[in-house]
Amino acid sequence: MTQALPERPPLRSRRPWSSRTSTASDVVAAIFLFISEAVVLAWIIFSYGMESWAAQGDPDEIDTAALAGIARMEIFLYVVLALTVLAALSRAPWTLVSHLLFALLLGALLTGSQQDYDRAHPDPTPTPTVHYTPCLSGSEKCH
DSSP: OOOOOOOOOOGGGGSGGGSOOOHHHHHHHHHHHHHHHHHHHHHHHHHHHHHHHHTTTOHHHHHHHHHHHHHHHHHHHHHHHHHHHHHHHTTOHHHHHHHHHHHHHHHHHHHHHHHHHHHHSOOOOOOOOTTOOOOOSSSSOOO
């Protein structure tokens, strides 16, 4: 007499995206992660301020601190986006929405800081070549 093998549960039920996350755990995770991300962002901004203050007016060190702050914020944006993907895979709508809002806020802050740095450091004007002759007549037909 042969014994039947016990049925294995379907593979689908063991994956995190196979069923929706409970609302209570979703809301708790959303609040905890949002507060944690806000603390990390505040730490990034505080460390930039302290590095700028420690530079004591040296423009090169202030620029270095600004670039380091921009790099930290960019890496943090990638981490938040990765957590957003994990929240989507876990089918946790509140966590997903809170991560998307924080990623939008972080993206706006990052874009603003990059634009401020670019405005403060414009590209130098190109030097004229040997074959360049300025057209002083205003007719734009000089060669």
